[in-house]
Amino acid sequence: EPEVTQTPSHQVTQMGQEVILRCVPISNHLYFYWYRQILGQKVEFLVSFYNNEISEKSEIFDDQFSVERPDGSNFTLKIRSTKLEDSAMYFCASSEAPHEQFFGPGTRLTVL
Amino acid sequence: EDQVTQSPEALRLQEGESSSLNCSYTVSGLRGLFWYRQDPGKGPEFLFTLYSAGEEKEKERLKATLTKKESFLHITAPKPEDSATYxxxxxxxxxxxSYQLTFGKGTKLSVIP
Structure with a gap:
């Protein structure tokens, strides 16, 4: 069964450093998303991406965040200068149409 | 502002003891409602999509229903492997x-053998 994959599973970084989280969406899906979940809190929407551009972003997704689809299979989230409050699980999701989003296993980001 | 409230926050059941989880929502208009299962340290696993009031979906011991203001996830004769956050x-x-989903905090279900 096709699934969304994410790497790395755990990323530890120093405050102020740049990180790139990688995702491989399900191959025939056209819509891509990033969500995050701070420990013990709700899953929160960050950004959606369709037709090679951002279709929507939340207030969390400020100038420190960017997304890219560098080739036909990868979808990345970059945080330029990490802060302590960026520590969270980051989930990539994809969908064939804008519903029934399938989530990856997540990357746990720890900012020290 | 769209809001999703799930209750209870946590539920402990004996194996075989059926129960229901509630999701109430306030949105300007609903395109769809989704149920996911999340195991500790893992991503949400898709279970069901419901689109209109009166719709029901079933999968093994789980049945999801939808009204105009809330959805229920009914768990019939649960097993320990059903333990997860829904x-x-x-x-x-x-x-x-706009394609974003708005999530509730979840219900943590524990099924005791």
């Missing part, structure tokens, strides 16, 4: 190009 998410009408 998340409800809404897909509201928020304008063209």
């Amino acid at each position: 998340l409800c998410a809404v897909y509201p009408y928020s304008g063209a190009g």
